[in-house]
Amino acid sequence: MAHLDVLSDGSEAGRQSPRDTEDDFYCLRYQVWYPSHDCAFRTYFRTSPGCLDCQQGRFNLKRHADSIRRAKRSFLTVG
Numbered sequence: 001m002a003h004l005d006v007l008s009d010g011s012e013a014g015r016q017s018p019r020d021t022e023d024d025f026y027c028l029r030y031q032v033w034y035p036s037h038d039c040a041f042r043t044y045f046r047t048s049p050g051c052l053d054c055q056q057g058r059f060n061l062k063r064h065a066d067s068i069r070r071a072k073r074s075f076l077t078v079g
Contacts (some may be wrong), residue, residue, distance in 0.1 A: 001065065003065055018033070019033040020033070022027075022035050023035060024036050024079050025038075025039055025056075027039065027056065028056060029050060029054060029056070030050070031049070036060045036063060036064065037064050037067065039051070039056065039057055039062075039063075040057070040059065040060040040061045040063065040064040040067075041062040041068065041071070043057030043058065043060065043061045044061055
């Protein structure tokens with residue numbers, strides 16, 4: 001099981017973060033609300049070192065697998 005790097009000081013400051021209407025996911029690692037599709041994108045394309053090897057990311061990737069595959073095909077590769 002992967003270890004989640006959550007704040008260990010017991011602070012609740014992250015839990016007070018604003019939540020927009022499209023935010024359907026609470027990230028335990030960064031203690032913020034944001035769209036689960038963004039989490040899936042970060043997991044699949046490995047765009048954030050802090051999101052590597054994250055169980056929540058893997059769950060969101062499974063949840064949004066079809067749309068991530070479509071996004072993968074829409075990128076233009078240069079070089």
